Amino acid sequence: MTRKLRRPGYGERVGWAWGIVIAVLYVPFSTLVKIRYRNLEKLPQTGPAIVVVNHVSHVDPFLVAKMVLDGARRPRFLAKDTIFAVPVVGAAMRAMGHIPVKRGSVDARESLAAAVQSLAAGGVIVLHPEGTVTRDPDGWPMTGKTGAARLWTLSPDVPVVPIAQWGVQQQIDLYRKKVKLVPRPRHVLSIGDPIDLSAFRDRAPNAAALHEITEVIMRRLRQDVAELRGVPAPEGKLFRWSRATRKGAG
Template sequence: MKPQPPRQPIPWSYHAVIGTVRPLLIGITRRSWSGAENVPRTGGFIAASNHYSEVDPFTVAHFLVDQGRPPFFLAKSTLFEVPALGPALRHLGQVPVHRQTTRAGDALVAAREALEEGKCIGIMPEGTLTRDPDHWPMKARPGVGRLALTSRAPVVPIGQWGALQILGRYARRPGNLLRRPVQQVRAGPPVDLSDLYDRADDPRAHVEATERVMAAITSLVAELRGETPPAVPFDPARARREEGR
């Protein structure tokens, strides 16, 4: 299956990456895509996914590229400091996130501008690989809620499962790629946040919006896994406090 043509302008380097990485992913994995009808055909939107393996961005990007909506990810600013990788990320149009600094809001400004240009912004709200022992989505940072409410862009939840068969959490070596592991990706309908739009500057609304997005993502992951998720998402901050007692 050929990917649909991108529905928004992307850098030539992004075309080059798609032409190189996509055939590689097709060669080493099998795909089970669903929910493509929920991906907006045009206009800016936020694609929010769970995060449990370093492979996740490639899996989500592969799915979105196949729908003609290549994503521009919000990524940790430290990645942009890595030789060769940093310049490549900048040329690909990815957006650095400077956490816990005075520049932390720059990413949201850049993301809103990209959304206004009709781009797809990819975000993994947890901010890092989940710390949940069973790899379920954990409690997320409120950034996705803040971006959603201040931009009013649709938020499409994406659940994905199977990346651990390629590369385990914090693993240094890939798994058995000769098996061509199945990468499952399911997109759900946009999360309804309309009742929170008039509270776009309220941090509590950002948290509530984020919780709704994560609940939708977790539901999709549960469907793919055929399992029941924890009643309460793993909270890394609470876990650290309990360890310190």
């Protein structure tokens, strides 16, 4: 079902920038892609949340953002800092509450601090832990980066809410330069119960703990994606991709 929770006078206010994006991007996306939601009511209606999502397509961030907006919340993405350098776009990104991230630098700590501040103010932070569209041969969630785990250790009382998604990549795959809009691509997004990370509350946030937390998050996403696809989740390790893997495959 695709019952929206947002209605006039209800939910977080989105502001002018989101208003433009909704009109320019999300209305056309609703026409081009058949979007279906499951368990939209599981998105916390008040208070902070860390939302983690598997990444299947270059266009799925738009669909995830639309789901969060339809769930009466305002999503705040951690996005590459280069996007914020684009004139007009950068100003709009900041107005929407998104947070620039410069990977592999001290500035990444500043991004986490900004995300923690947003959570403290009751915001919803959305992350794709894989950091890129999955390269798993069968589309399963891959190993993740530790950003979501680091953010949770800094805000351990905030729920980590998983969103599993599947579908649009079968017709829109920019890696393979495939874009097929007829028939309309079908995309399903499903919100799960918060991930139980209580075993890590008393652990020091060292590298080992961060990787273990990330493993728990990604395995949960893989299980939720399996349920969405109606097939058993693969056993064994998560797929690990790197530029060396890509070169080896070539």
